[in-house]
Amino acid sequence: MKRVAIQGIKGSFHDIAAHQFFASEEIELVCCDTFESLFAQTRQDNDLLALVAIENTIAGSLLHNYELLQQSGMTIVGEHKLHIEHSLMCLPSDSPDMLTEVNSHPVALAQCRDFLSHRPHLKVVEVEDTAGAAEKIARMQLHGHAAICHADAAELYGLKVLERSIEDNKHNYTRFLVLSNTWAAEMLRNVHHSTKASIVFALPHAEGSLSQVLSIFSFYHLSLTKIQSLPIIGREWEYLFYVDVSYSDFHRYCQSIDAVRPLTRQLRILGEYEGK
Numbered sequence: 001m002k003r004v005a006i007q008g009i010k011g012s013f014h015d016i017a018a019h020q021f022f023a024s025e026e027i028e029l030v031c032c033d034t035f036e037s038l039f040a041q042t043r044q045d046n047d048l049l050a051l052v053a054i055e056n057t058i059a060g061s062l063l064h065n066y067e068l069l070q071q072s073g074m075t076i077v078g079e080h081k082l083h084i085e086h087s088l089m090c091l092p093s094d095s096p097d098m099l100t101e102v103n104s105h106p107v108a109l110a111q112c113r114d115f116l117s118h119r120p121h122l123k124v125v126e127v128e129d130t131a132g133a134a135e136k137i138a139r140m141q142l143h144g145h146a147a148i149c150h151a152d153a154a155e156l157y158g159l160k161v162l163e164r165s166i167e168d169n170k171h172n173y174t175r176f177l178v179l180s181n182t183w184a185a186e187m188l189r190n191v192h193h194s195t196k197a198s199i200v201f202a203l204p205h206a207e208g209s210l211s212q213v214l215s216i217f218s219f220y221h222l223s224l225t226k227i228q229s230l231p232i233i234g235r236e237w238e239y240l241f242y243v244d245v246s247y248s249d250f251h252r253y254c255q256s257i258d259a260v261r262p263l264t265r266q267l268r269i270l271g272e273y274e275g276k
Contacts, residue, residue, distance in 0.1 A: 005030040005038045005050040011131035011153030013082060017176045018051045021080040033128065035065055039072045042181070049188075050074065050179040056084070057173045059107055061228050066242055069177070069270065075185040076198050076271025078178035086112050086167045087151040089134060089159040094143055096162055101125055103133035104148035112148055115166040122146070134159055177271075189273055196225070196246045196275030197253060201260075201267035202238060210241070213260045220256035222247050225275075246275050 002025055006014035009031045018027060030048060032038040042048050052069070055061045069076075086108055090099060101123040102109075102116065108130050109116065116124060127133045130149035137145045138157040146162070147153070154161045177198075180188055203209040217224060226244035231237075247253040250272075261267050 001026045001028055003028045003030055003045075003048050005032055005041050005048050007032055007035050007038050007052070008129045009131050009135060011134060011150065011156040012129055013084060013150060013174060014051060014053065014176070015131070016150055016152060017053075017080050017082045017174070020082065021051065021078065021176070021178060035068055039068050039074075042072065042074060042179070046181050046184070048181075049077075051080070051176050052179060053174050054177050055175045055226075056107070057171065058111060058169055063228075063230060066228060066230060069179070070200055070240070070242075070268075072179075073182065074179040075182045076177050076273055077180045077185050077188045078273050079196070079276050080176045080178065081173050081276055082176065084111070084167065084172040084174055085150065085165050086130075086148050087154065087161050088115075088146050088148055088163045088166055089137075089151075089154040089161050090146040091137065091141065091143055092158070092160045094146075098144055099146050100144040102146045102148060103127050103137070105130045105133075108148050111167050111169070111172060114168045115163075131156075178273075179271075185271070191272045192250050194250060194272040194274055195248065196244060197272045198270040199243045199245070199257075199267065200240055200270055201243075201264035202232065202240055203264055205238065209263065212263055216259045216263075217245055217256055220247075220252045220259070221249070222253060222256055242270075 004018050004027050006018055008014045042050050052065055053062055054065055103125045106126045131153045133147035134149050134153040134157045137147055151161050222245040225246050228242040229239040231239055
């Protein structure tokens with residue numbers, strides 16, 4: 001059985017993504033309140049895997065999670081893309097006209113802004129976790145309160161779904177990374193079967209330094225699927241570049257890394273894995 005750390009509780013989108021990624025295996029979840037506590041747990045337990053959201057098609061990149069990943073020293077061994085669908089749920093005995101308040105994570109509330117704008121009588125209250133809102137309503141029997149989260153949480157906590165797919169944009173996906181301690185990564189993936197890599201590096205403050213690196217990736221027929229820059233704290237106007245590349249030839253990918261390494265500073269391969 002694999003043990004997997006997630007941010008949130010059972011019924012959260014992290015829970016759903018973890019069970020989808022490990023669909024053919026039995027897993028035990030280690031639920032964490034924050035991403036900081038999630039990475040702290042992995043430092044204390046070398047056998048613990050982690051599943052972490054890294055970007056959303058609407059909200060964009062989770063920048064702080066890039067920093068936590070870089071500092072953790074963990075290795076990416078897989079990725080999963082989850083279609084985000086929000087539902088409105090409440091206690092079984094409540095009816096829609098009884099509702100006075102709706103609770104959810106701020107990102108989920110923002111993704112249902114149009115739905116909520118047509119219900120101005122509902123007081124909108126932000127909480128730390130989507131599924132946590134449902135669990136609290138059930139546990140405390142909060143009549144008149146509704147939660148916005150995945151429909152699976154309703155069955156899990158004994159609530160009823162009033163409306164499904166209430167998100168404004170139906171093309172809403174979150175990308176999750178599956179992480180492992182580096183020593184265990186080789187047992188979880190075969191890099192020679194990989195089709196995607198995540199890399200982080202710094203560059204000298206010189207004209208054209210980034211374009212040189214990107215030109216090399218292009219020469220070796222790598223597709224750039226993501227580039228994200230974050231400032232290096234304490235070093236003015238210097239940045240770390242987080243880059244995702246996809247490839248069909250692992251050998252050519254390795255050649256490209258050998259070619260760009262002399263042009264970069266502190267280049268690190270965060271993971272080589274099968275892209276989804």
